Amino acid sequence: MELNLVQESWQELRKYINTMDRSDAAESLVSVLIENGVDPGDIGRTFKDDSDVCNALKDYITDEENDDQLDDIDTDDWDE
DSSP, X not given: OOHHHHHXXXXXXXXXXXXXXXXXXXXXXXXXXXXXXXXXHHHHHHTTTOHHHHHHHHHHHXXXXXXXXXXXXXXXXXXX
């Protein structure tokens, strides 16, 4: 999957997503990417300038169900 294309598409589409709904949309985006084998570290680096996606990714990583498989991911580079 070409992550840069996904990021560019997200940037265009988020303009049409109500501000109140963006965090939910970002959570869905992150879930779809990870479920399709995209490395969470790559997501964080690609979307490092997008706080909605970074927050959704951090939430995904800290979720108890995902904790074991995603422990070693460094999220420090994702902060704006």
